[in-house]
Amino acid sequence: MEKAELGVVTSSEVVVLNRGNSTTCTVNLHGATIVSWKVFNIEQLFVSTESRFDNLFPIRGGISIIYTQFGFDNIFMPNNGFARTSHWSVEEHPTVIRDGDVKAVFVLKSDLVMRENYWPFDFVLKFIVVLQEQSLNLKLSIYNGERDMPVKCNIAFMNYLRLTRSENCAISGLKDFNCLDRISKKIVCETRDSFNVDHWIDNVYHMAGRDIHLSNSVLPFSMKISRWNLPDVGFWNPWTDAVHLATCLCEEEVKQMIVVVNGSILSPCVVPPLSWYSVNQLMEAIYDREIYSDRSASLSIL
């Protein structure tokens, strides 16, 4: 195994966590957006080739943080909140911790501009990223700095996952949970053991189980995603029908991605005064031994 270098700040905007063995994670301080997660040099995340990196628009892809609203119910606030377009600071630079894992911490604190424009409450968001051998462990904590008032908000991780071929990726773990179809505005109970994404989808499963699986996500890997304190899970792909509604996304690329949103989406979380509230997401890139018996051979082919 090559020697794991400590993660390095490669520019004032980007932080790289490097675990060795070509396993890295790159965080852009615009939104603390995770723009790359490579496991053995295989990229697990999707970022649109049309994404702007102008520090104004959200980065179209990677993993971003939705706070304090999901969608655009409050028209005075940016769609999916302002955390993903705010400039975050590095609280702890990447450091090797137990078992060779690499940890970095990012922080966003309320300031006058946020208070006047978007969110009149005092808050701190702390984002801990731990890069493990084949997993990415994300913890987000919200501090409510208000003395007397509990604060209600949506909080979510919005994950653009890269797919080798969307028709070969089966998503499972949602059977028997209620689902809000945001296109038809209907609530239905999921009856399928698994489904593929080959059409416009905008669904939110309410209070779903802790884990979901995506088989054959990026060959030779499948993906397992677990979450804590994030009751709902949404799936979005505008496919070719609605791709024009999304900025910075092109029609050719939508077949190589799925957006998985893990969060308090349909019902907000409540943070008591002067308290912390934490949520977690663990993504595991699982090497599919049944399909690829010789790991080194298959990895070197890719």
Ligand SMILES: O=P(O)(O)OC[C@H]1O[C@H](O)[C@H](O)[C@@H](O)[C@@H]1O
């Ligand atoms: O364009 P954005 O603000 O990034 O939103 C992109 C998408 O986010 C979520 O997944 C919603 O369910 C979709 O309805 C929305 O279109």
